[in-house]
Amino acid sequence: MDAVADNKQLDISASIELLRERWPDAINHDNRDGFSGIIVDPAQLDDVALAIRDELGFDYLSSVTGVDYLGVSDHMEVVYHAYRTGGGPGLVFKAQTGRDDPRVPSLVPVWPGADFQEREAYDLYGIHFEGHPNLRRILLWDGFDGHPMRKDWQEAYYEEEHKPFDSRWPGGQVYRAEEKNVFGKNVKYPDDFDLGRLNDVSESELYQGLGLGVDVQALDSDGLRTDRLVVNLGPHHPSTHGVFRMVVTLDGETIASLDPVMGYLHRNHEKIGERNSFLHNMPFTDRLDYISSMSNNLGYALAVEQLLSQGARYSPPSYRAECLRVLMVELTRIVNHLWSLGFLLNDLGAFFTPMLYANNEREKILDFFEATAGSRLMCNYMRFAGVYRDLPERIRSVANLVNDKVRDYNTMDYLTEMVNERLPRFLDEYDTLLTRNEILRERTVGVGVLLAEDAIALSTCGPLLRASGVPYDVRRAEPYSIYPELDFDIPTGMNGDIYDRYLVRFQEMRESVRILKQILPRLEQTQGHEVVTKVRH
Structure with a gap:
């Protein structure tokens, strides 16, 4: 037991060497330029995964991703990222398989959270996970033609490999190739498919497909x-x-x-992104979750910046840009949780009143987003090595049917009043009216319990994971931006029920306000500093 406990403290390099000592013929370093981690023989994948989880302590499977290396080699690859819930960097391990009949063992018996992720890789890449308890499509309908993330898959009226398409630029004669399709859409249907004689799927077939037949x-x-x-x-x-x-x-x-x-609503942004430049993909991250566009922008920007940092000429974001990033994503966290709790309470029977109260505060934040980024929801604000623009000097709006007053505020005054007065006052009021409400507690306490060990095994994340008592937050576990210098706590629950999920989100909003109060003086101190560093390729 002592040896196992010691192994769980090993760094990534030592962990990899321990695995290679045990399976010298099945594990190799990934020595490709720019790559990291290990490549595991699929025949030993189950045993290696168990050792990674139980002996090395990487109990949390964050992601399972398919990759098609057509044009580079003749194989496909499944990439796994495993982490310790106690924090620290992740261990990356991979399994390679042929393209003609790609197959690897399922890791659902090791990490149940691999279930949906393996189904996604099967759906989009056609990779078969042997032993999976329910391997069927998860995002696309059963009649979809092929697996769209394979590099050799093309849509019905494929034009070119890269944008901008010749048909749309520079001549300006926009012609959409899908206009040739008799169905009026750029989509393939099975050969025997007749839209004019489309019959609804019977209930028995539908539920049989869902495993409920x-x-x-x-x-x-x-x-x-x-x-x-x-x-x-x-x-x-x-x-x-x-x-x-x-x-x-x-x-x-x-x-x-x-x-x-x-x-x-699956639109396969990943496939669209294959033909875009890195910058062209930024607006698509807004639409991954329209409630959290700023946060999605930042996640993508951080990933690209990690790639850029491999080059000698990369300059990181300025300190002011980092402050603006944290400002935006913490305001986004509040927007997200306000909306989440509002609809939770709506579903519990507090018909619309709490949601409308929450929405009123959300609108104030969205006004600020609109003044700064130009949009309330699809913000497209983050840039590689910075942000799109600095804060405007003033927030202005014209009179309209909803707002009969012309508004004109100093931006920093607006932010200061919101962070120091308006949001804390609202949270206190919301807390007083709801948190100890008898009906709310009756309908949430002890309901939907998810124990910590189950939450980890199922690869849950965010407030759901923390409400089960696991203090895992990427801002602390694998810090980025200026979070290491900020003072904040990680709220966690005790029982893992719906009430704890309510409490954790509520407390996280208070912690976000706490962070924002630390950002305001930093913004004052860095006024006039650059907000985007020129990226040289």
């Missing part, structure tokens, strides 16, 4: 015998809970089983 009355049940009922919840409008559907089996009023159905 069984007699629900025959399922085992404890306690009071009641009829079982299969009910569809969603999909909802994308501006509310997102286009997400749950097929649930009810035993009375208790959910006995649930099968999530997603992908209704």
Whole structure:
């Protein structure tokens, strides 16, 4: 046990050497230029993964990603990123397989959180994960033609490999290739598909595909015998809970089983991004989650900056740019949690009132985003080595039907009042009215419990993981920007129920305000400094 405990403290290099000592013929360093981690023989992947989790302490599987190296070699690759929930850098390990019939073992028995991620790699790359309990498409419909993230896949009316397309620039004669399609869309259908004779899929076929093609009355049940009922919840409008559907089996009023159905709004930004420049992809990150566009911008910018930093001529963002980045993403965290809690309370029966209270504060932040970035939701604000622009001197708006007053505020005064007075006052009021409310507690305490070990095994993240008692936050576990010099705590829950998830999000908003109060004087001290460093290629 002592040796295992010591192994869990090893750094990445020592961890890799321990693995190579045990499996010298199955593990190799990834020595390709610019790459890191190890390449594992698929035949030994299960055993190596168990050692990585149990002996080296990398208990948290962050991501499973497919890669197609067509044109570079004849193989496909599955890339795994595993982390320790105690913090620190991740261990990257990979398995390679042929392109003609790509197959690797499923790691769902090791990390259950690999389930959806392996299904995504199967859906988009056609990689088969042997032993997966439910390997079927997750984002695309079952009749989709091919696997679009493969480099040799082309849409129905493929034009060129890189943008801008000749048909659209520089002559200005815009001609969309999909206009040739009899269906009016740039999409492929199976050869025997006839849109004019389209029949709805029968209910039995639908639920059989979802793994629910069984007699629900025959399922085992404890306690009071009641009829079982299969009910569809969603999909909802994308501006509310997102286009997400749950097929649930009810035993009375208790959910006995649930099968999530997603992908209704899947647009495969990754495939679009293959033809864009790095900068062209920034606006697409806004649309990954329209509630958190600033945060998505930053995540993408940080990834590209890591690549740029490999070059000798790269200059990192200025200190003021880093302050502006943290300002924007912490305001975004508040916007996100306000919306989340508002709709949670709406679903719990507090019909719209808490959500509208939250939305009023959210609008004040979005006004600031619009004045700075030019947009309230699709901000496109972050840039490599900086941000798009500095704060405006003033925030102005014209009178309209909603707002009958012309507004004209000094930006720093607006921010200072929001951070020091308005947001703390609102959070105190919201807390007083709701947190100890008897109805809220009755409908959330002890409901939807997710224990810490299950939350880690299922690769949950963010407030969901922290509400289960795991103090894992990337700002501390693998720090970036100026977070190491800022003073803030990581809120966690104790019971892992819905009430804890409410409390964690609420406390995270308070911590965001705490961070913002530290950013304000830094903005005052750096006025006039550059906000974007020129990137030289």
